[in-house]
Amino acid sequence: MAKRLFQRVADEAKPPAIWxxxxxxxxxxxxxxxxxxxxESGAWLDLELKRPFLAAWVNDEDFDNPDLNxxxxxxxxxxxxxxxxxxxxVDLESLRGMKVYVIEPYLR
Structure with missing residues (x-):
């Protein structure tokens, strides 16, 4: 079974993180x-994984109108x-419209 996106990010980051x-x-x-x-750790992440991870945030419906309070x-x-x-x-604007399948908790 393939690992979920955020778990893969945590595992494959250098240094690894905890999901x-x-x-x-x-x-x-x-x-x-x-x-x-x-x-905070200054983690490095392969571009092929970093792009979909960031795209999940950029394409969230609240990205352009966040609750900064x-x-x-x-x-x-x-x-x-x-x-x-x-x-x-990674240029965040280049990720607009990128389809990413995320089954982790909603990004809010």
């Missing part, structure tokens, strides 16, 4: 925790741009 770390808030914050871990969402917006700018660099 679904216990005690890090509600389950729907898991994606934000993973993204923050990637940024929620500190987790505000941090996620900042981390997303930081991670995209890390090597290998």
């Amino acid at each position: 679904g770390r216990p005690g890090c808030g509600p389950p729907d914050y898991a994606a934000y925790v993973l993204l923050d871990d990637l940024v 929620d500190p987790i969402v505000a941090l996620g917006q900042s981390d997303l741009r930081k991670f995209a700018a890390m090597d290998p660099v």
